[in-house]
């Protein structure tokens with residue numbers, strides 16, 4: 317049996333009113349219905365939640381960071397302890413990222429050459445080197461359901477020459493990642509780069525799609541691009557992929573409004589730290605907008621954060637109680653707020669899937685946009701008030 321099978325349950329309509337599709341991705345540890353959002357468990361934990369909490373949010377797959385787990389506690393140690401699923405007691409699907417983004421964004425004094433990246437650990441300054449082969453070996457040791465080929469991401473707004481060079485490296489590393497990958501129970505996704513320029517993005521998409529990957533990641537977005545630039549770039553990449561039967565994963569996107577637009581443009585999978593990060597800042601997502609639980613007006617509010625929400629916070633606790641926990645900096649605040657925002661996000665994806673299943677999807681876009689609210693990408697940088 318292959319490590320991943322992807323079936324289009326409801327393909328996009330032939331009238332081109334949307335490229336959204338309903339899918340079913342079967343992996344070694346279970347089935348993932350798409351479109352789907354993956355909460356991020358950076359250090360083999362979704363911050364503040366245990367596996368029971370994570371499952372209760374509706375999550376069926378999570379992402380873990382190859383770079384972080386390689387540095388601490390070490391992929392060999394996790395392998396000796398039975399692999400990542402056993403280590404973190406999560407028996408459902410896990411995707412590990414390539415490590416490329418963290419190596420470039422967190423590693424100090426990094427030097428990128430055609431063979432790989434040498435960098436200093438952001439934890440202790442020790443010297444390390446990642447190549448395509450090493451990134452695959454680390455992910456095989458972790459034992460994730462889905463591994464991702466090593467890439468060199470660049471900021472969307474990078475100059476053309478920088479984008480060209482990084483895309484060429486990413487393509488060579490994609491071929492080497494496929495050569496190196498051996499684990500039969502692990503799927504391997506390749507990453508498209510190419511920045512915002514249509515010809516480079518199209519060429520990178522064509523190249524990566526020509527290789528026998530199990531899925532296609534679209535990298536180099538969810539950065540400093542505008543919503544219009546992102547939409548145009550997705551249209552180029554998805555247009556090239558056309559009827560390619562594999563799942564498409566846009567890395568790093570997380571606000572409900574952004575997820576909705578990307579689903580509409582043909583994306584199946586997403587991940588982001590954003591819902592959990594803004595939750596820990598006291599920003600709680602509700603239909604049509606958000607609620608800053610640190611605001612003094614909630615200190616006497618006996619209502620739940622969101623009346624019809626099934627999450628741990630809304631089932632038992634009032635806005636007043638959460639407002640108190642945040643003011644007192646109690647640890648439970650982070651757990652409850654994270655449960656709520658992830659539940660909201662995963663419920664939103666479930667609503668999109670229900671509309672696709674019912675055949676009402678482009679018609680329900682306005683209502684879904686209202687529910688998503690105007691939470692923007694910039695919110696990821698909101699600081700504690």
Ligand SMILES: [Zn+2]
Pocket residue numbers: 621622625626627628629630631655656657659
């Ligand atoms: Zn809730």
